[in-house]
Every structure is written in C-alpha cells, then in structure tokens.
Amino acid sequence: MTSESYDFNGKKVLILGGLGFIGSNLAIRLAQEGAEVKLVDSMLEQYGGSLSNIAGFEDLIEVNYSDIRDTHSLGYLVRGMDVIYSMAGQTSHIESMHDPFTDLDINCTSQLSILECSRKFNPEVEILYASTRQIYGRPLYLPVDEKHPIRPADVNGINKYAAEMYFKLYHEVYGLKCTSLRLTNTYGPRQYVRDDKHGFVGIFIRLALAGQPIRIFGDGKQLRDFNYVEDVVEAFVAATGNSQLHGGAYNLGHPDKHSLLEFVETLSEHANFSYEIVPFPKDRKAIDIGDYYGSFELFSSLVDWAPKVSLEEGLCRTLEYFTDHSDMYLASDG
Amino acid sequence: MTSESYDFNGKKVLILGGLGFIGSNLAIRLAQEGAEVKLVDSMLEQYGGSLSNIAGFEDLIEVNYSDIRDTHSLGYLVRGMDVIYSMAGQTSHIESMHDPFTDLDINCTSQLSILECSRKFNPEVEILYASTRQIYGRPLYLPVDEKHPIRPADVNGINKYAAEMYFKLYHEVYGLKCTSLRLTNTYGPRQYVRDDKHGFVGIFIRLALAGQPIRIFGDGKQLRDFNYVEDVVEAFVAATGNSQLHGGAYNLGHPDKHSLLEFVETLSEHANFSYEIVPFPKDRKAIDIGDYYGSFELFSSLVDWAPKVSLEEGLCRTLEYFTDHSDMYLASDG
Numbered sequence A, B: 001m002t003s004e005s006y007d008f009n010g011k012k013v014l015i016l017g018g019l020g021f022i023g024s025n026l027a028i029r030l031a032q033e034g035a036e037v038k039l040v041d042s043m044l045e046q047y048g049g050s051l052s053n054i055a056g057f058e059d060l061i062e063v064n065y066s067d068i069r070d071t072h073s074l075g076y077l078v079r080g081m082d083v084i085y086s087m088a089g090q091t092s093h094i095e096s097m098h099d100p101f102t103d104l105d106i107n108c109t110s111q112l113s114i115l116e117c118s119r120k121f122n123p124e125v126e127i128l129y130a131s132t133r134q135i136y137g138r139p140l141y142l143p144v145d146e147k148h149p150i151r152p153a154d155v156n157g158i159n160k161y162a163a164e165m166y167f168k169l170y171h172e173v174y175g176l177k178c179t180s181l182r183l184t185n186t187y188g189p190r191q192y193v194r195d196d197k198h199g200f201v202g203i204f205i206r207l208a209l210a211g212q213p214i215r216i217f218g219d220g221k222q223l224r225d226f227n228y229v230e231d232v233v234e235a236f237v238a239a240t241g242n243s244q245l246h247g248g249a250y251n252l253g254h255p256d257k258h259s260l261l262e263f264v265e266t267l268s269e270h271a272n273f274s275y276e277i278v279p280f281p282k283d284r285k286a287i288d289i290g291d292y293y294g295s296f297e298l299f300s301s302l303v304d305w306a307p308k309v310s311l312e313e314g315l316c317r318t319l320e321y322f323t324d325h326s327d328m329y330l331a332s333d334g
Helices: A021-032 A071-077 A093-098 A100-121 A155-174 A200-210 A229-239 A260-268 A297-302 A311-324 B021-032 B071-077 B093-098 B100-121 B155-174 B200-210 B229-239 B260-268 B297-302 B311-324
Strands: A012-016 A036-041 A061-065 A083-086 A126-132 A177-183 A214-217 A249-251 A275-278 B012-016 B036-041 B061-065 B083-086 B126-132 B177-183 B214-217 B249-251 B275-278
Touching: A012 A021, A021 A036, A021 A061, A021 A229, A036 A071, A071 A100, A083 A100, A093 A100, A093 A155, A100 A126, A100 A155, A100 B100, A126 A155, A126 A229, A155 A177, A155 A249, A155 B155, A177 A229, A200 A214, A200 A260, A200 A311, A214 A260, A249 A297, A260 A275, A260 A311, B012 B021, B021 B036, B021 B061, B021 B229, B036 B071, B071 B100, B083 B100, B093 B100, B093 B155, B100 B126, B100 B155, B126 B155, B126 B229, B155 B177, B155 B249, B177 B229, B200 B214, B200 B260, B200 B311, B214 B260, B249 B297, B260 B275, B260 B311
Parallel strands: A012 A036, A012 A083, A036 A061, A083 A126, A126 A177, A177 A249, A214 A275, B012 B036, B012 B083, B036 B061, B083 B126, B126 B177, B177 B249, B214 B275
Antiparallel strands: none
16 A cells, blocks of 8 residues: 555665664665665764664665764765655654754754755755654644644754744745655664654663562643554655645644553553653753644545554554663663 | 833843844844853854954854754853844745754754753843745745745745744743744845855955946845844844743744835945846746835834834945945855
C-alpha cells in the first residue's frame, strides 16, 4: 500500500540527521525499498547520532559525517539527490531554554541552509521536513488540527516553526517541493535513551529497562497521542512523491490517546520498576503544555496513511529491541 | 498627552540601532524628555546608522559602537537600564531573499541575545521591540488587525515574526516586560535614502530630491497606510511603562490610505521629477503583498495614541529636512 505512489528503487535519497532516532529507522526502511541511501550526521554529542543505529545495515547505507550548518559540504551533498529528508534537530524543550542559541542554530539556521543549497544546486529535489507538534504550544482545543493557532511554549517550538515557514516560503517563491510533517511524541527502537536530554519518553524507557524508579511530573493524567517510530517512517514514505502536499504542513498522530501514567503502566507490564507521581519542577511547569493530541485527518485525506501500531504493541517491541541491544544503547558507545 | 504614563526624566534608556532612521528620531525625542539616552549601533554598512542622524544633539546622547550580536558587550550594556528599545534590524525584503543568513542573524539571533542578556543581567528592564507588518504577508482581509493570520511572504517576515515570538515567550516564561509594535511603512527625516537598499519609500524620496525619474512597479494602485516617523516615535513613547501591553504585539497604522501613485504625486507637488508606471520585476513580484493597511484600534484602545501627521504634511516636512541637510544624506558620509 505504502509506496504505491513512489518507487524508491534506485532513487538517491539523502537523510540529514540520518544516524539519529527517526532518521536511522527511515534509512533502513528506504534501503530495504531499494533506494541508494546516504546519511549525513554531525555526530554532535547528545543528539542521538550513533552508528549502532544502522548496525547490520552498513552495507546498504552510505554515511557522510558533516554538520548541516556547513553550507559548503551540504551544497555538494544535495546535488543529484531525488529526495532529502531533513530529520536533524535539537529536540529537547528544556535544553532549548537553557541554550537557545544552539537550538536556533540547528533548528533554524541549518534548515535555511538546506533550502538555500537545494535552491542553488538541486531545485528539482523533493524535501520532507520533520517538524513538531511543539509549535502549537498549550492546546486551545483538542484534537489539535492544522488550523489551530501557533503559540509555541518554548524556544524549540519557535525555531521549529520559523523553519517550517522557510519551507513553505521556498515552495511559494522558488517552487521547491517541500512538505512538513508535524510529529507528535515518537518512541521505538533506536530512540535516544542514554541520558535525560531527549524528553520523557526516552527517559522512561531507559529507567524501565534499568529497573529504576520513574517519577511522573504533575498528576500523570496529561494525554498524548504517541506514535510508534515505524508508523512515523511510514508517514514519510507515504508522503514522498505526493505533489499535493508541497508547501504544506501536516499533523501526524494516533487515534488512541494515553496518559503519561498509562504509558508508564504499559511499560510496567513488560519491565520491572517502580513509579511515583511528583509535583512539576518549576522550570518544566513553565513550558508544560498540558494535554495534547492531534488530528491527522488532513494528512490521511491526502495520503494513504494511518498509524497501525498500538501503544501496547509498540512499547513491547521497543523494550524487546533495547533488551536485545542493551550493549549498544545503555552504555556510552559514541 | 503623550508621556503622562511614563516620566522619562532621569530615566536610563538604551536604544539599539540608535543611529538608524527610527532609532535616532526616538533618541532625540527621549533626550528632549530628559532621559539619559545611550545608543548602540554597529555602523554596519547600508543599515542606515549614521552620526549625521544625531547632529546637533551629540551632547545629549551617548553613543556606544558595538554589534548587538556580541552578547558580551550587550550583556554589559543592558545593566542598569530602565528601558531598552530594540530598533536595530535588517529591513529590506529583497535583501532578505538574497542574503537570508544575515537577515536571520540580525533579525532573529540578535533579538534572542537581547532577551538572554536582559533575563540574566537586568530582568526588571522594559523592552520595546520594533516589529513589522511584513509578518502578515499578503493580506487576506483589510484592514489587517492582530487576529489576521501570520503568513510572511519573505525571509524578513519570518525572522521578524520568530523574534516577536521570542519576546512573547520571554514575557510568559520569565516575566520580562516586552512589548512589540508592528510598524507599517514609515517615512520622514533621517530615513536612509542613500541608495536602493531600504525599500521604495527611501528610494522615491531620494529620486524626488535628486530630480530623477521614479518608476512605480505594478499599477501604482497598491494601498499603504504610511506613518510619519514622529507618529511612530510617539507610539514608542506612549507605549513605554504601560504594563497592559506586555507580552503583546500591536499594529501601528494611519486612518488615511494612499496608493503608491498618490505617494509619488504628493511628492511631486513639492519636488521636480518625472514618474512612470512599469511592470513588476520578477523577483519583486514574487514577494509583493498587494494592498496593505492595518487597524491600530487595539493599540489605541490601550494607549493614548493616534497618528497626527497627514501624508501631505509629512512628505512636505521630509523633503524640507533633506533639502536642508542634503550634504549629510545624499553623499556617502559613513
């Protein structure tokens, strides 16, 4: 069903941030579809890039180490590509408040680089950008659709939205084929779980695997529409080659909503740890967005996509993956 | 009427971009109100900063040459200030498309710098930010009010909007006293008229003064709500110290709408030049926004402000100023 609209066989694809969580899952999938996959990764510490993420698939995937903020190498790398997936980013909300300039640099300046390089050296390329539901901030209504006001609650949300506006603009002014997908909380194999830098999902998974106590901030009732990474990869695959999407930005999401407490309870069915509910630390409360779940109706109306993996199944597969590969993920392996 | 709400006498104010067009007019006004005025200007070529702009007022105004992208000096400069006016910016729409990174640097990164420095070294300071109607892009309805969707039509509009979002965020998260005013086309004494880098208003004024032919793109019927710089300065003065405004962004504007052709015709009543209407060059058409005029009702409901100067009177005073000071403005004086 999924790649009816686009035949990846022999196509040249460039995945920026390709050694990271979602990028690497996408890379493996596209390599299996027969695409010539090249990854770009800067291996910035704590951004999730790791060769472990493509272990077993090294022969199918070419790795180019460089920073997408470097327009010289990027300008060379984009040439001849059929599709670029822009998956590199700083994803931590808290970190974006502590170090807003790095967030700006990576989430904003770099995306402008991708567009400028593509415009100059490969204007026919298709570009898919991994945006985020974080741009909406605290929801005014639920489910959040694409008409919801954009009110970012942290620096990360502002920078991601600025980047989205660039993609839209470069489509409108230069005709570049740009599509943005707004990801919600994504989890699954190859997720960054090494430390606390990448949000609560990775933290909870690490603690569950290590059998350490989990602390849930607030009351644990905050709702989310968690997406299993395979479903997110499927969304990028399904969106590729669909010209109806160009210039737009589309929510992903999941029909099932789960509270943070349910997320932890589901984990606890497959792992052995304790958990408790504790008050919000002040700095987190200031940028907490409360309940969030989105409508992906618009995207589904244009693309043959719907999430297939339930939280129960997804978490089970995630824990299995990390248990099987614990040597690569839970220690510091660079 | 105007400074009822805020007594500038003895207050320390910092004007970033203070040797530029609006910054210098504001500086002179605040110095006359008894404020201790310090300007910061980087003297970047073609950004409009010029000592000529404060000629005759040098004794009342302290000038500090530095770049607001330099967080070290900025972090020192913000200390002890009562009010900061953030007037520095790259304002050319066309230039933002030719060199988007510099626009990002100045309009986005620098504003984040101001906020970070204020948060760390002077969290009680009030900050007023000169934003722009450019963030709205091509209007969906007229007059444009603050509820109008934000759809920037160029890189400049995106970066200015990202900055505005930072100001709002730092108010919400850190309690900084930030107010954004969205300026429409501003004209008047001390405007940058030396070359074509700063938009059509400055270009038309220079050509009118030089007696050279003016070319109007399109059909000349595009409407604008021109503000005379004295009215804009008055808006910043009136907004200062008004806590109701903090965290918000407010349109300026003018009850009178004029077409570009009327603007040129009004100029021609006071200067001797020819003019013609020519088709849009392609790069300008792509980012042209058509008619624009805004509603400043929201701002007027919170602040005792309305523009007082008609286009007729304003242009007459502008031409007079530049004629009296032609030695300083029409040649290259650094």
